[in-house]
Every structure is written in C-alpha cells, then in structure tokens.
Amino acid sequence: MAYLDILNLQKSFGANRVVRDFSLPIDKGEFVSLLGPSGCGKTTVLRMVAGFETPDEGAIRIEGRDVVPLRPNQRNIGMVFQSYALFPNLTVAGNVGFGLKVAGVAGAETRARVAEMLELIGLPEMGGRYPFQLSGGQQQRVALARALAPRPRVLLLDEPLSALDAKVRVRLRGEIREIQRRLGITTIFVTHDQEEALSISDRVVVMNGGVADQVGTPFAIYNQPATPFVAGFVGALTPIEATVVDPRAGTVSSGGMVMHLGRALPMAAGTVVPIALRPESVRLGREAGREIVLPATARAVEFMGSVIRIRAEAGGQSFLLDTFNRADAPPPQPGEPVEISFSGRDVIVIGG
Amino acid sequence: MTRPAAWVALVLGLLYFVIPLWGMAEFSLRMRRGVYSLDAYGSVLANPEFQRTFGFSVLMAVVTILVGVLLVVPTAYWVRLRMPRLRPVVEFITLLPLVIPAIVIAFGYIRLYNTGSWLPLTGTAGGANVLLLMGYTMLALPYMYRAVDTGLASVDVRTLTEASQSLGAGWGTILGRVILPNVVVAVLSGAFLTFAIVIGEFTFAALLDRPAFGPFMQRVGEDSAYEPSALAVIAFAITWACMGLIGLVTRTQKHTRAGA
Structure with a gap:
C-alpha cells in the first residue's frame, strides 16, 4: 500500500x-x-x-x-x-x-x-x-x-x-x-x-x-x-508524421525517407504513426553511427551559451538540432546550406 | 491654473481654516482683562463636571473601539477571504451611517427600546449606555471598516490564512496572531478616528441623556463666554493628537515594509 x-x-x-x-x-x-x-x-x-x-x-x-x-x-x-x-x-x-x-x-x-x-x-x-x-x-x-x-x-x-x-x-x-x-x-x-x-x-x-x-x-x-502532449510539453522536439512499413523490423517512412528504428512496433503496416526527434539526437554534419544524412538549409540559429540550437529545413520538414558551442567552430548562418544526420534508433515513437 | 494662482488659492484655503481657529484660541486666552492667560482652561479643567463627562466619554470611546474591532476585523477578514463578491454590499452598509443622520437613529432607538418595549433599554442607565455604545459603534463604522479593509488589502489574506492552517492553526489563532497583528496600524487608525468622533459626539448623548463630553460642552457654551472656546481648543487638540498618533504608529511599526 x-x-x-x-x-x-x-x-x-x-x-x-x-x-x-x-x-x-x-x-x-x-x-x-x-x-x-x-x-x-x-x-x-x-x-x-x-x-x-x-x-x-x-x-x-x-x-x-x-x-x-x-x-x-x-x-x-x-x-x-x-x-x-x-x-x-x-x-x-x-x-x-x-x-x-x-x-x-x-x-x-x-x-x-x-x-x-x-x-x-x-x-x-x-x-x-x-x-x-x-x-x-x-x-x-x-x-x-x-x-x-x-x-x-x-x-x-x-x-x-x-x-x-x-x-x-x-x-x-x-x-x-x-x-x-x-x-x-x-x-x-x-x-x-x-x-x-x-x-x-x-x-x-x-x-x-x-x-x-x-x-x-x-x-x-x-x-x-506516452502522448503527443507529453512529447511536446516536456523538452523541445521535431514532430514527424510517418507510416509503418515493416512493424516487425521496426521500419517507418516519411517523405521518402526510410528509418530503421531497431525495435519492433506494435502496429500494423500502413498505420500512420507520430514520431519525433529530440534536438540532441540530430547532428550538424555527418557522424559515424548516424545513418540518415539529409542536405538541409539552416533557417534559424539560437546561441544559448554552452548549447547552440539550430532550426534546419530538409525536404520541407523542419528539424531542431542542438550542438555544443566550440570557440573554434562558429555556427552556420541562417540561409547557409548544411548537412544534418541522425540515427533511426534515436527516433521517439509517441505512445509507442 | 498658473503657479501664482495656485499659491493664492492655497493661502486663501489655509486662511479660511486658520483664522477662525486662531480667533477662537486667542479669545480663549482673554478671560483676564488686558492680558493673555490660561484662566479659561484652568476653570474648565477644575470643573468636576468636565472631569466626570470627559472620563465617561473616554471610557465610552475605549469600549466603542473594542466593540468596533471585534465586529469589523472578523467581518472584513471573512468578506475578503470567502465572500469577495459581497464586498461592495458590505461597504455600502458600512457607509450608511454617513447618510442617515444620528438624530434619526437616536429616535429610532428610543422608539424601539423605550420602557414599554420588549427590551426597555432606555429605562436604566446601563441600558442607555448600551444604546449609546451601539450608536457610537455605528457612527464609527465607516471609518473603522475602511481603515481595516485598506489594511487587509495590503496583506495576502488568503495565502497567510492557508499558511497558518497548514501549520495547524484554527480560526482564533489565525485572526489573533496572524491577521490582527498585520493590520494593527490600520486598526489603530480606525481606533483613533473612533476616539475623536466619540469625544465630540453630541446628538446620541444628549437624546439618550448620558453624561458625556459633547452635551457638557454645549451646556458650558450656554452659560459662559471664554470657557467654551477653551473647551473647543481642547477638543481640537485631542483630535489632532489622535491624528498625530496615527502617523507615529504607522512610522514606528517594525514590519510595515513587509509584504505577504
């Protein structure tokens, strides 16, 4: 009790x-x-x-x-x-x-x-x-x-x-x-x-x-x-709408981009599922272990001291990403073309 | 209004108040022919009736203040805490004594509580004193309520109440140890105003035939020349002393800067 x-x-x-x-x-x-x-x-x-x-x-x-x-x-x-x-x-x-x-x-x-x-x-x-x-x-x-x-x-x-x-x-x-x-x-x-x-x-x-x-x-x-509200209220994220391709393999697709989540999904193929990415899961540039790489354009850069928050756009989808401040690597300017990368394993399935 | 015109208006206004006061004070000092003296004051102060009526009025003022505090503080507190929508109604009720003449109320009392009524308060001195006390409490109500309500507005009544409750306090403790000490300056302001009103009050005391200071001043005015002026100066001095005390208490409060 x-x-x-x-x-x-x-x-x-x-x-x-x-x-x-x-x-x-x-x-x-x-x-x-x-x-x-x-x-x-x-x-x-x-x-x-x-x-x-x-x-x-x-x-x-x-x-x-x-x-x-x-x-x-x-x-x-x-x-x-x-x-x-x-x-x-x-x-x-x-x-x-x-x-x-x-x-x-x-x-x-x-x-x-x-x-x-x-x-x-x-x-x-x-x-x-x-x-x-x-x-x-x-x-x-x-x-x-x-x-x-x-x-x-x-x-x-x-x-x-x-x-x-x-x-x-x-x-x-x-x-x-x-x-x-x-x-x-x-x-x-x-x-x-x-x-x-x-x-x-x-x-x-x-x-x-x-x-x-x-x-x-x-x-x-x-x-x-557990819910889109919790996802949106607690922390910042990039909401994405995806469709389940292979639930057992944990594969979803969104706007032609296929993501392997690395875990089985409890819904049928063809189900539209809300997924999201936390800003710290997305990197500026390529990085080992982050298999999805997208060409993007920096749209907004928010310098917060130790962390820099960037809003980049790729294929009509807006992504938030956080990068640590480094004195020798200034952040991109708004409008500048960049590459962003993330891993399917970092994708959050809301309510999943 | 231009600056010189404003000064002229101010000076005229001050003269309007000061000249009669000055004239009265000056006249009260001329009892002895040819020189200024305090003879009129001495005569008044030595009058046993002065001591008796003044003592009676002071006592009535103190009791009125106590009754007023006991009536107003819990009421104003409860209205602010639980019935904020009723505030305009309660304010209106407390302002009624300003628009209903005291003579109407006194006649109402005499009619309601005469010796032939179910509660013959006018039949005994004690009963008449109770009526006088009720009348004084009502006369002071607008001042006491406004003062206390303003005091309560400056503290976060609801949160302080809840904080006290969460610490185990009941209503008596909350009122006596949290609310009242935090509005003590406001209560004292109301108390001093009440004191000043009661000391000079005439209508209730005269109609209820009580030995108060107001009717004594009136009687002295009928029989003597210089003493009434001396009495009026004394009455003014008491009122001003009350006002001064309000200011003094406000300034010397240890925690007046404190918020809730």
Missing part, C-alpha cells in the same frame, strides 16, 4: 471540470512533481491534498486513513507557497516556530527545533530578522523550514521557485531536494517548468486538462512520452 494514496479525485468549479479521475499512489519518502501548463489542474490536486479544496469525489489516504473529511489544520501536511507567505509581523524564528507554538510544544523544545531548522536551511544567524529583511531565496528557505518544523507527514510545494530569479532557482531546487532526501519526507512539488520537474523528481506526473497524461521517472517521461 502506498504511503499517500490519491484515488479517483474529481473536482469541478461550476461547469468547469478541472480534475478528472486523478489517481496517484506515492511511496514514503518519494519526491513526485505535478507538471503541466496553467489550468491543467495540478494546483487544484495539491490544494485538495492540503485540504484547501474539497474533492467532488475520490479519496486521499495517508497511511491508509482518508484525510478528506479533515480540515487543513488537522492534516499535519506542510506547505510552501509561491509567494512565500511568511508572517510579516513575526521574525524568522517566530515564523519557523509558529507551527510548534500552535501545537503547544514547550518553549525550550521549540527553540531547539527552530535552531535545528535554521541550521538545516543554512540561515543559523537569521532568527531575529523580519521577512522583509531577507532576499526572495532566503524567504523561501525560511518558508521551507517553517513547513518542516512541525514534522509534517507530507510536504507540498506549490511552485516555490517561480518568484525567484534564474540562478537562485537552480541553487534552491538543489537545496530543496537535498533537504528532502535527508529528511526522507514524502513530497509533492507543483511546477509548470519541465526542467525543474525533471531535475528534482523521483517521478513526474504530466497533467493535461485535469488528467494525468503520463506518470513516470524523468528519464521515461523524456524518452518515452
């Missing part, structure tokens, strides 16, 4: 069904991300687990007990909000100790736990400061400490990094994951940022229209997307 079991949740706001038949078993100590665009229902699921919304149907069980009838303050679930939500009238120590004080924990024990939490988030000297005296990243770390101090059974993170600037975001997400691992706390993290979800999670749930389109490890989500 899962530690946290979300079963067949349904939720509508008026005529708008925002969560449809959502189920998710989560093991103890697992870090699961709910990933999806705005309005996909991810925050509503999180708020139902927290108790701020009541499901129309379904159950949320923690250690086998349904918590849906419980009020938010009876669930012992910690939550971190996008806007930090620190109490402006309390110091950092006051904020972190709030949950303990509410629970009636003795003063000395509260002080010790607050000190332990501040040590954990790397702000041991900041106890006397007020929230407005801290940076955004520090405030969010205090919010994390505040949520963890009463030893919650589950930790919910509602887009906790969205309000921070890029560098702080990357650093803090690493810190959050490190703290989560150290404490072994079961965590649900909501984000619309796929890079964030992939980098931090044990498992990712990609949500679309109130439904979990795919649940899997970051590796599986990225490399074996």
Whole structure:
C-alpha cells in the first residue's frame, strides 16, 4: 500500500471540470512533481491534498486513513507557497516556530527545533530578522523550514521557485531536494517548468486538462512520452508524421525517407504513426553511427551559451538540432546550406 | 491654473481654516482683562463636571473601539477571504451611517427600546449606555471598516490564512496572531478616528441623556463666554493628537515594509 494514496479525485468549479479521475499512489519518502501548463489542474490536486479544496469525489489516504473529511489544520501536511507567505509581523524564528507554538510544544523544545531548522536551511544567524529583511531565496528557505518544523507527514510545494530569479532557482531546487532526501519526507512539488520537474523528481506526473497524461521517472517521461502532449510539453522536439512499413523490423517512412528504428512496433503496416526527434539526437554534419544524412538549409540559429540550437529545413520538414558551442567552430548562418544526420534508433515513437 | 494662482488659492484655503481657529484660541486666552492667560482652561479643567463627562466619554470611546474591532476585523477578514463578491454590499452598509443622520437613529432607538418595549433599554442607565455604545459603534463604522479593509488589502489574506492552517492553526489563532497583528496600524487608525468622533459626539448623548463630553460642552457654551472656546481648543487638540498618533504608529511599526 502506498504511503499517500490519491484515488479517483474529481473536482469541478461550476461547469468547469478541472480534475478528472486523478489517481496517484506515492511511496514514503518519494519526491513526485505535478507538471503541466496553467489550468491543467495540478494546483487544484495539491490544494485538495492540503485540504484547501474539497474533492467532488475520490479519496486521499495517508497511511491508509482518508484525510478528506479533515480540515487543513488537522492534516499535519506542510506547505510552501509561491509567494512565500511568511508572517510579516513575526521574525524568522517566530515564523519557523509558529507551527510548534500552535501545537503547544514547550518553549525550550521549540527553540531547539527552530535552531535545528535554521541550521538545516543554512540561515543559523537569521532568527531575529523580519521577512522583509531577507532576499526572495532566503524567504523561501525560511518558508521551507517553517513547513518542516512541525514534522509534517507530507510536504507540498506549490511552485516555490517561480518568484525567484534564474540562478537562485537552480541553487534552491538543489537545496530543496537535498533537504528532502535527508529528511526522507514524502513530497509533492507543483511546477509548470519541465526542467525543474525533471531535475528534482523521483517521478513526474504530466497533467493535461485535469488528467494525468503520463506518470513516470524523468528519464521515461523524456524518452518515452506516452502522448503527443507529453512529447511536446516536456523538452523541445521535431514532430514527424510517418507510416509503418515493416512493424516487425521496426521500419517507418516519411517523405521518402526510410528509418530503421531497431525495435519492433506494435502496429500494423500502413498505420500512420507520430514520431519525433529530440534536438540532441540530430547532428550538424555527418557522424559515424548516424545513418540518415539529409542536405538541409539552416533557417534559424539560437546561441544559448554552452548549447547552440539550430532550426534546419530538409525536404520541407523542419528539424531542431542542438550542438555544443566550440570557440573554434562558429555556427552556420541562417540561409547557409548544411548537412544534418541522425540515427533511426534515436527516433521517439509517441505512445509507442 | 498658473503657479501664482495656485499659491493664492492655497493661502486663501489655509486662511479660511486658520483664522477662525486662531480667533477662537486667542479669545480663549482673554478671560483676564488686558492680558493673555490660561484662566479659561484652568476653570474648565477644575470643573468636576468636565472631569466626570470627559472620563465617561473616554471610557465610552475605549469600549466603542473594542466593540468596533471585534465586529469589523472578523467581518472584513471573512468578506475578503470567502465572500469577495459581497464586498461592495458590505461597504455600502458600512457607509450608511454617513447618510442617515444620528438624530434619526437616536429616535429610532428610543422608539424601539423605550420602557414599554420588549427590551426597555432606555429605562436604566446601563441600558442607555448600551444604546449609546451601539450608536457610537455605528457612527464609527465607516471609518473603522475602511481603515481595516485598506489594511487587509495590503496583506495576502488568503495565502497567510492557508499558511497558518497548514501549520495547524484554527480560526482564533489565525485572526489573533496572524491577521490582527498585520493590520494593527490600520486598526489603530480606525481606533483613533473612533476616539475623536466619540469625544465630540453630541446628538446620541444628549437624546439618550448620558453624561458625556459633547452635551457638557454645549451646556458650558450656554452659560459662559471664554470657557467654551477653551473647551473647543481642547477638543481640537485631542483630535489632532489622535491624528498625530496615527502617523507615529504607522512610522514606528517594525514590519510595515513587509509584504505577504
């Protein structure tokens, strides 16, 4: 039995069904991300687990007990909000100790736990400061400490990094994951940022229209997307429409180009199948092991620092490809003829 | 408007306010013939009725503030949290005391709660005090509600509430330890305005026959020449002190820069 079991949740706001038949078993100590665009229902699921919304149907069980009838303050679930939500009238120590004080924990024990939490988030000297005296990243770390101090059974993170600037975001997400691992706390993290979800999670749930389109490890989500939505939402890719030629040999064709995927396909010959190529699977120029070589024209070049993303066109089909930056090899100019190459084995069959 | 014209308008406006005040203050100092003195103030302050009525009004003001806070803070909080669509309606209701004259309300009270009614509050001093308190609370409602509502607008009420709930807090703790401390400046602004209103109020106190400061000022005005001016200056000073305290409290708040 899962530690946290979300079963067949349904939720509508008026005529708008925002969560449809959502189920998710989560093991103890697992870090699961709910990933999806705005309005996909991810925050509503999180708020139902927290108790701020009541499901129309379904159950949320923690250690086998349904918590849906419980009020938010009876669930012992910690939550971190996008806007930090620190109490402006309390110091950092006051904020972190709030949950303990509410629970009636003795003063000395509260002080010790607050000190332990501040040590954990790397702000041991900041106890006397007020929230407005801290940076955004520090405030969010205090919010994390505040949520963890009463030893919650589950930790919910509602887009906790969205309000921070890029560098702080990357650093803090690493810190959050490190703290989560150290404490072994079961965590649900909501984000619309796929890079964030992939980098931090044990498992990712990609949500679309109130439904979990795919649940899997970051590796599986990225490399074996179950639906065109997952494929398009997680990472960049070149979608191609192909026809199955020989399912047993794993051969497909598209625009006269025949690709050997190196694995059998579970559909009949003649079936039109959506396939895709990740930008990192396509190379600029010829390369050993990449048997498909196409003459193309560079159309757009995006210099992103360590990586250069190129959009090239071959036979009316647009391809995205990533290449590492090299100081001695400048990227092609838009309009310049190039060769691109890839292997049939790198082709992703969507839903396959 | 040109710059000199703006200055002229400003100076005229200031004179309009300052000259009567100055005249009154100057007149209040002329009780002793030929020299300025504080005799009128001394006479007023030594009057036992002044002490009694002023004390009564101060007490009523404090109780009115307490009742106002207990009524307005949870209401404004709940409207913002759970019934934001009702905000215009509640605002309209709280503004009604500004358009309904106090005399109408006082007569309404007397008619409803007279000695022949089911709740004869006007029959006893305590009952009349309760009516007076209700009247004062209502008079102060527009100011108290606006002040608290503005204060609540500056904090993220919903998220702070949810954060408190997730930490195990119930409604009492949320209101007392999270919401109220974060709108304390706004509450104090409302409180000082309430204080100023109650200290100078005449209609309710006179019609309900309570020993308040307003009717005392009126009685003094009937019998003496210099003392009423001294009393008016004292009343103004109290109001200004209240305004000054609002500013002082706002400035000395430790966490006023804090957002939610």
